[in-house]
Amino acid sequence: MNPLKQLEAFGQSPWLDFVRRSLIEKGELAAMTERDGLKGVTSNPSIFEKAIGHSDEYDADLKAFLHDGDQGVGALYEHLAIGDIRAGADALRPVYDRTHARDGYISLEVSPYLANDTEATVNEARRLWKTVDRPNLMVKVPATPAGIPAIRTLIGEGLNINVTLLFAISAYEAVVHAYIDGLETLAKAGGDLSRSASVASFFISRIDSLVDKKLDAAIAKGADKAALDALHGKAAIANAKLAYASYRRLFSGSRWESLAARGAQTQRLLWASTSTKNPSYPDTLYVETLIGRDTVNTMPPATMDAYRDHGKPVADTIESDVPGAQATIAALGAAGVDIEAVAKELVVDGVKQFADAFDQLLGAVAMRRRKTFDGDRASFALALAPDIQAAFDKEIEAWRADGRIRRLWASDKTVWTGADEDHWTGWLHNVDHERKGIDELIAFASEVQARGYTDVVLLGMGGSSLGPAVLAETFGHRKGWPRFHMLDSTDPAQVAAVADACALATTLVIVSSKSGSTLEPNIFMAYFYDRIRAVSGDAAGRQFVAVTDPGSALETAAKEHGFGHVFHGVKSIGGRYSVLSKFGLVPAAAIGLDLPACLDAARRMARGCGPDVPPSENPGLRLGVALGVCARHFKRDKVTIIASPAIASLGAWLEQLLAESTGKQGHGLIPVADEATGAPGVYGDDRFFAYLELADGVDPKQRAAVAAIEAAGHPVARISVGTPIDIWQEFFRWAMATAVAGSVIGINPFDQPDVEASKIATRKLTSEYEKSGKLPETAPIYSADGIALYADAPNAKALGKQGDLTAYLRGHLGRAGAGDYVALLAYIQRDAAHTEVLQAARTAIRDRTHCATCLGFGPRFLHSTGQAYKGGPNSGVFIQITSDDAHDVKVPQQSYTFGIVKAAQALGDLQVLQERGRRALRVHLHDVESGLRTLTAALHAAIG
Incomplete structure (x- = not known):
């Protein structure tokens, strides 16, 4: 007879530790129930990751599911996995019916991320039970300290539970008590105890793997090699034998007999992780030695194949030589290997391994989702030099290992500074x-x-x-x-x-x-x-x-x-x-x-950046980590935004988002938008480039320039925007990236303390105007040809006495060094002519000094980049441009005019820059048009 099928004679049920769609659809699972006496199936994230991530079996289903409307990664995984679980449950239903609910189960795991949260585990298990809607489902719950009360609750509600991550006898006994407590609760509620099932899964090979390492370490330190070698490969089996002895004892006595009289089933021990990790051990070791009545052995396909081929089920081995098992555990203790301590270590590691596997699984699903939308076209790519790539990879792994993206979505303020960030995550x-x-x-x-x-x-x-x-x-x-x-x-x-x-x-x-x-x-x-x-x-x-x-x-x-x-x-x-x-x-x-279409586009990116999308596949998180790492560790904090002409206006929105969110406490990102694209040699080593390319609006010269910049070794983020409506995706991607970058940099990305400082200064000045009818005046440090220059004492001292406008500008721009930027802050009308003139000036400054340049029109930039200029790194050299107004406009019901408000805003802006110790020079034009021509001519002359 088939050795697998012979296990039934010893009261043991073979289960398969594997699931895959083709296994069910092609009838192999049903065939195994006949050929091998297979009586159940277990699954886990690693199994689903191999099935979904490494085959094309699920592609058609995934595409059809997405065709009905976009879904998040978690929903996609559940759709695919629950489809398999339901089909597997249906295939096993004859076994379930024939064994009167003793066998015929298939298991589905509660998210490993919830292993230390009792309430969340209970809620998740209830949801999965209701969603799968099959009586022969077992929901897998780990035997963590938080998991045990969840097990008690769920058994009491009539759910079938597969208790996982058992290693210690003490933890197992706590699980049995939780099971019995739950059955008693179910009995009081009038539940059918005969239909309530549970298994307690001991992970076998993991115990030997860790114990063997500890034995090897002791031998390396000089312990008795012969004595310790004799203990290799013995711990897990000995521990299992003692667990079975506990099973026999715990499921006896009057309390249990009362439940059994009402039809209650014992909670069977299930041997999991039964493939041998040490190649020197027989491949059927953890089957041959663990045969026993009322037990389950769940085997991966290779182990099952091996046992089918050369297994020898000749005895009930689990109850043989229990004293020898006790002696083995005692000998391990004498050698310094405490099996309880080993078990605790394995539980912690097991939770981590399950979470890691779930990350891989969700990453595989996220990749499939992305390819369904984008095909093989990379819609987001990072080009980073090796040293930046290494730092980026390290930070990405920290986000993954710490579950930080899930914490971010849960509004956990400790992702940032622990201030009030949790109040500002409604977006x-x-x-x-x-x-x-x-x-x-x-x-x-x-x-x-x-x-x-x-x-x-x-x-x-x-x-x-x-x-x-x-x-x-x-x-x-x-x-x-x-x-x-x-x-x-x-x-x-x-x-x-x-x-x-x-x-x-x-x-x-x-x-x-x-x-x-x-x-x-x-x-x-x-x-x-x-x-x-x-x-x-x-x-x-x-x-x-x-x-x-x-x-x-x-x-x-x-x-x-x-x-x-x-x-x-x-x-x-x-x-x-x-x-x-x-x-x-x-x-x-x-x-x-078309608002529905716009929001659908935004929702697609929101789901792509969701809490269930691991860092490896999370586009907003990856962009944010790249921005944060470059700024924090490599001083590449000048985020240069290059966008296809049809979507170039995104730059102004990104300026505010990045600067106001991150520029504070001396740190932050300085966005550089609308700066003319240049050859690689005009850029310093403080740049990070973000290239947003519209698929049907490519500028060949722009693309070539970016390619040259990337080839020169600058970090570049390439974002392919499919159609104009996809800018709605960018709104969410960059919001997520900014929040993540704020975390990496170490600031609160949701406050704007220095914007408030400018507002306070403006209010004070307008109040003074209402009282006196004038704004404060200071003497210029230079005045000629309709232009006056103003600076506070420190800046005036740094400039010294110069002969003319060009000399003053040369001296001021000469204060900019490597890693600095030059910002033109123009409190004049923002129109095409003024923009063109000032853009030409900033390009000339950039090409000559190799400094990043910014152009802001006041007062709009006060609520945008003004935050970073004042609160960010002290790396800016500022030229504020103010002017007399040829025609002023009165503000209704107020004593002041718009011109007065603008002047107060400019003065308040300058005051705060000066208070922050910034290198700032104010240039006042008596006539805007002629003054601007004079100023820009002098700027060009100043830089040679």
Whole structure:
């Protein structure tokens, strides 16, 4: 007879420690029940990883499942695995019925990540039990200290439990008591005890592997080699024999007999990990020596094949020579090998190994998911020099081993600094929330179209405006929808230009302010309300929409003015992370974007960066680790953003996200956006390059330039953006990357202390103006030809007395060294002409000094890169450009003008830069156009 089938005569049930779809679909599993007397199946993450990750058996199912809608990696794994588990349970159902629920089970593991969390384990086991919906399922729960009370609860609810990771007799006895307690609870609830089953799985070969290593170490230190050699390969079998003796004792007596009378089954011992790891041991060792009544031996295919071929089931071996087993354990103790200590070590290591295997499994599923969407095209790739790659790999492994991505998604503030970060992670889950509530926004979009609006103006600053600006510039004006305008500047010329570009009677105004108390949106609102009321009368309020947090001052004002709509933001989402909330979606709806498609794109990336996606396959995490490692360990903190022309506006949004999130406490990332691409030689060794290439908008020269930069050894992140709508994926990818980079750098990525400093300085100056009618004045250090230069005492001293404007600029730029950057901060109208002139100047500065360059228009950059300029590393050399305003614009109901506000913001900005010890020079132009020509000519001359 087949040796496997003969085990039944000794009361032992052979189970298979393996599952694979083809094994079930091709009928092999059913055949094994007949040929080999197979009575059950166990699975684990390693088994599923081999099945899913190393075959194409699951590809069609996975593609079909994704065709019905994108799913997260965890959901994909469960879909595939539970499909196999259900099919396996059905194939084993005849065994289950024939043995009256004693055998015929298939096991599915609770997530190993939950091994130390009782409540989470219970909830997960309940969910799996309900989802699989088969009476012959066994849910695997580890015998950790947290797992044992979970086992008690679950048995009491009638679930079948396979208790795993048993090594110690003491832990086994605790498991048996939990099982009996659970049965008693089930009995009190009127449950059918005859249908409640459990096995207690002892892991055999792992014990010998560790004990043998300890014996070898003792021999190497001079212990008696002959005596210790005799103990090799003996510990696991001896331990199992003693466990079986405990089984016999524990399942006896009046307490157990009372349960047995109601149909209760004993919790059988199951021998797991029965393949021999030491090649010198017989391949059937852990089958031949562990034959016993009311036991299960679950064997991997190779062990099962070996036993089928040359197994010799001639005796009930588990109860033979128990005194010898006791002597073996005693001898091990005398040799310094405490089996209980070994067991504790193996439990900890077992939890880790299971978690590691689950990481590999989910990584395999994530790879399959990615390839289903992207094919063989790499949508994200990193090119890192060997030393950076080594540091990156080390950090990635730390994130994996520590489960940090799961902790991040759980809003664990200790991922960062342990401050209040847990209050600011609403953006992680908001995409699903907004997708479910999309009907409100669709109705709003229909109303916008029905009312015939020709223009929509967004009034905001920083996070509330930069995301919508990206959308408007990327997708352009859509026929039948209003044209988009944005006001995020207090420059009087810019304020007037935006208003004059609109047909005010048919203009929709979106006032966007998270707190509702930000100065700029409030004065913008006052100005536009006055202008629109002049043409629309008392109905003016209907043309306004507020996007703000619940209960804000803006919401109160909106109600007072009869705004058409008030949309609420989420308090736990900071402004720069808010583009995927109402702050981005309301403007997107107003200009006619397909919001379901947009959010679906964002959700695809959110799921790709999810808590169930290991670091090896997590695109947002990998990008964030690369950014953080380069900044922290290699001083490559100038994140240079290069994007295809059609999506170039992403740079301004990324500037704020990166700078305001990470630039603080002397650390951080300095984003460099819209800097002309140059040859590798113009860049210093402080750069990190992010290249976002639109698949149908490739600029060949840009691509070639990036290739040259990469070939020169600079770190490069390449991101392929399939279509414009995929920028919604980038919104989430970069939010995740920024949060991760903040963790690596060691800062809180959700606060902005130095932005607040500028606001405080501005409020103080405007208050002084309201009292005195003027702003503070200081004497210039130089004045000629319509240009005046201002500096505080330390900066003036560093510059010294110079002869002319060019000399002063040469001296100031000469203060920039390796690893520094030069920032032009222009408090003038942001238009095409001014931008072109200043861009040419920054390119010249970059090419001459090899320093990174930044260009910011005030005051918009105050709510963006201004944080990093003041709170980040002291590596900036700043040229602030201010001007007299040819035509000022009054702020309604205030004593000041927009020009005064802008001047106060510039002065406040400069004061804080100076307080932080920054190298800053203010250049004041009496006339913007002529002064700008003079200044840029002097800049070009200064750098030669």
